[in-house]
Amino acid sequence: MACCYSSCGNTSASDLKRCGGCREVRYCSSRCQKLDWPSHVFDCKAGKPICTVYYLVRDMKNETRINHGFDKGDRMLGAESLRPICQLYHQLVGILADPYADLRRWKKEGMLVDGIKQVFARILPHRRGTHYRWFLEHQYVFDGSPADEGMVARQAQVRRETWTRAAWLYAGGSSSDPMNTIYGHMAWLAQRSGHKLSCLLFVSYILDHDRPSPKLVMWLTFGFIAGHEPDILRCYTELLERCTFEEICEAYETSSIPALFARHGVMEVDRDRDRYYALFADVMSGSPTTFKYIYELDPRAESRPLGISPCLVQCVIDDYGYRNCKKDEEWKLLDELYTQLFMKHEVDPLALHDACLQGELLQFAKGFMKLSPWTATYTRLLKNMYPLPDCKELMYVV
16 A cells, blocks of 8 residues: 655555544654645645644645746746736625636636626726736736747846846846946956855845756855755855955855854754754855765755766765666666655755765665665665774765
8 A cells, every 4th residue: 555645755655554533544754744744734634724834735735826827927927927916806706606616717718818807897907906007008918828938038137137236236246237347247257256156156046035046056155055045045045144255255265164054144044944954054165066975865955866867976976886786777876866865855965975885875765764685785785984093084075
C-alpha cells in the first residue's frame, strides 16, 4: 500500500499509520501526514469548522492562478495586475447569486470574459470601479489562451531592468545613468571584480523580494542551499536596510557574511532553526570560493545534478561511491539513495559529510532507509578510502 501523501514516492511501505481523524487514509510517517494536512483537512474535517488559512493555501495553488487569470496576468503584466484581478472577483462574488456555479460554468464553457461583461452590464457605470476598466483593457488575461511569450519576455526584461537599476542606485550609481551605462559597468566588473558583480546581481534579487534560482551558483554562494530560504531572504532584506553595498561586498569576499548578519542583528537563532543557521554559517565560511564536497552532491542544487552528469566533481565521485559503480544502473541506485536522504529524510549535510570522513556511509544510510533488496550492492558501492589520519575537510573550489 502506498503512502497517501502524493509527493512521498513511497509506493510499497509496510508500516503505514492511519490518520487519527478520519481513520481512512494512511501515511508512512508523521512528516508525510503533516505535509499532506493542508489538502487532507477538507476531507478529514468535512462539515466541521476549518481555519480560513487552509482555504487561502488551497485557493492560491497554481490551478486557481492558472484557471482564473492570475498566473497569466502576473507573467504578462507583472505583479501589479493581481490587485485589479482580485478586486474584480471580489465584486463578482458579491453580485452573483451562486458564484461557485456561475464561475465554474463560465470557465467550462469558455465564456468567462462574456460572463463577466454580462454581470457588469447590469451595474451602473459609476459603480463598476476602476478594476472593470482595467478588465476591459486586458480581456486576454481571462480568455483561457496561452500567455503571449513575447509579452512575457518583455515583462521579464522590464522587471530585470527595474531591479538592476535599483541595485545600481543602492551601490552608489546615479539615477540619471542609462541602462547601457549600467550594463557596460557590469561588463567591466565581470572582467575586473567578479565577486562585486555577483553582489550587485544578488542585491537586485533581494530588492525584488526574490531569491536566486537553485540553477544559479548564487543559490550556493549566498547560502540558500542551507534551507529555510524565506528566513534567509528576510535576513538579507533587512541587511540591505542597515548596511552599505561596500560592506556586503567586503563580507562576501572575506567569507564573513554571517558576522555581518550578527553585527547588524538580522539573524535571530532559535531552537527550531539552529540546524539551518549552523548549516548556513558552514556554507558561508568558505564562500564564495571554497565548499565541502557534500554541497556538490546535494540534489536541491539544480545546476549540479546527481549521477552520471559531468557536473559532479571527481572528488565527489571518488568519496561518495560513484567510482565503485560498474554499470549505469548502479549510478542510478546511488542517485536514488542520496535523493531520498536529502529530499525525503532531510538529512543534515554536515552529518553525511562526517559519515563520509569516517568511512561510514553505509551505516549512515541504514539509519534512515531500508536498503534491501540491494543491500549487498550498496555495501560495495558505499565503501571509500576513509578514515584517513588527520583528514578533517573535503573541500572543492568554485
